[in-house]
Amino acid sequence: MLEGAELYFNVDPWAWFEDGKASLLTQQDYINLAPVVRPFRNLKIHLQTTDYGNFLANQTNPLTVSKIDTEMRKRLCGEFEYFRNHSLEPLSTFLTYMTCSYMIDNVILLMNGALQKKSVKEILGKCHPLGRFTEMEAVNIAETPSDLFNAILIETPLAPFFQDCMSENALDELNIELLRNKLYKSYLEAFYKFCKNHGDVTADVMCPILEFEADRRAFIITLNSFGTELSKEDRETLYPTFGKLYPEGLRLLAQAEDFDQMKNVADHYGVYKPLFEAVGGSGGKTLEDVFYEHEVQMNVLAFNRQFHYGVFYAYVKLKEQEMRNIVWIAECISQRHRTKINSYIPIL
């Protein structure tokens, strides 16, 4: 990364990202990752020739998919910390907002671990490094969401998102799931408001991306809630209150009882109709796959504008997709499913 690049950010953010964008894997790279004689040997060798370098060098055999994922995360975290250390307001607030989603995931991981009586140390090792905060170790002690807020999270950036989540209900699986989604909903709404108030190109780029995120969550929550103990009323409280679907689409979605009814709702929106039509088919694509593809397209477009913070968000999200791709390829290699390897989403 260029040393003085941050001074030139407002002149040419592209320079900052030249390196960053070049470090995403190309189509040829993905083809070369494909298998071989010894599982992961090709993967490791080829990744060494890319910007990933020797990130797997210190790993003892046998190399597992989980280890590869952990090392990639650490690397991404390192790059992110570099951005954060060089940033000033309001970029630093923007970057903090980005880390909140990982913090929420970590809190939920710790709470679920407490339910399963896992040791805190074991779980801390698997938490996402981007979502690390000092009070993490105490999360498993909380018995109710109010406890969690008052005793532990009140000093963290997650505090403002707790307004709808306070309750004295014991934290069982259903309540943890509700907590996760409500926290995420508040977080998305706050992030959206921040971007909108910032205005300028950042709002132009980030608002559509976040609106898509809100709509995506509404669809996925609905899809996954079919056949579970979650009631329609509860489901509706989890939908973020912004986005293309808000408010009529969300109202319709809350009443949906199966995939076809959901599809009918999506058909009212020009952007979502083709996405839903791509589900299934010969490639066996799921709704999640289709949404990931759309997300990648939107994030790549963020690099076409200048002087905005969306590039940081887009970069991290694209890196995440890349990590998902590599983990998928690694899983296919270890399970010997050569034919499924090509189901990754190409970025460049």
Add this chain to the structure above:
Amino acid sequence: MEDLVCPLAVLPTAGGDGEGGGSGSECVSMAALDLRAELDSLLLQLLGDLEELEGKRAVLNARVEEGWLSLAKARYAMGTKSVGPLQYASHMEPQVCLQASEAQEGLQKFKVVRSGVHAPEEVGPREAALRRRKGPTKTPEPQSSEAPRDPLNWFGILVPHSLRQAQASFRDGLQLAADIASLQNRIDWGRSQLRGLQEKLKQLELGAA
């Protein structure tokens, strides 16, 4: 000399060669005929069982592979660390149990039943615990508070479809595994029956000679 090794020699040997007691050796050859017929049907049964076993093994492998692939897809959708050893406790309550029953002498059959639910009455009088339920009770047996929870919920309530598919694949695999174990037992039992019958046949024909 008839071939003692091959039970498929159905053609009866000549009832003695005219020597020895006429009706005695006829009886023996009738018995030998019956025995050979029994051997034949047993062998056919065995071959049929082997074919079924091969078929079931192939299906089991396919189900297990599907299950693991669906788990990988679930990891893709939920995050690698969200579907893994962090989500389950080291001590688990089984949702299903294996029930062994003896159909014929020495032949054990296996069946997969949901745990926590009493097995159906026809299993037999050996299940003393069941008989308590048949007797008069003032209150129904209290529901066990430890009803095994659906393992799907270890991963959250709103889980993606791929995780449910994985569960369905592994469930099918479980049933198949019990069937395969029963079949394998039946095959082993069949083989030992076969050996027994071959011995008997040998004795019979030695006696007749």
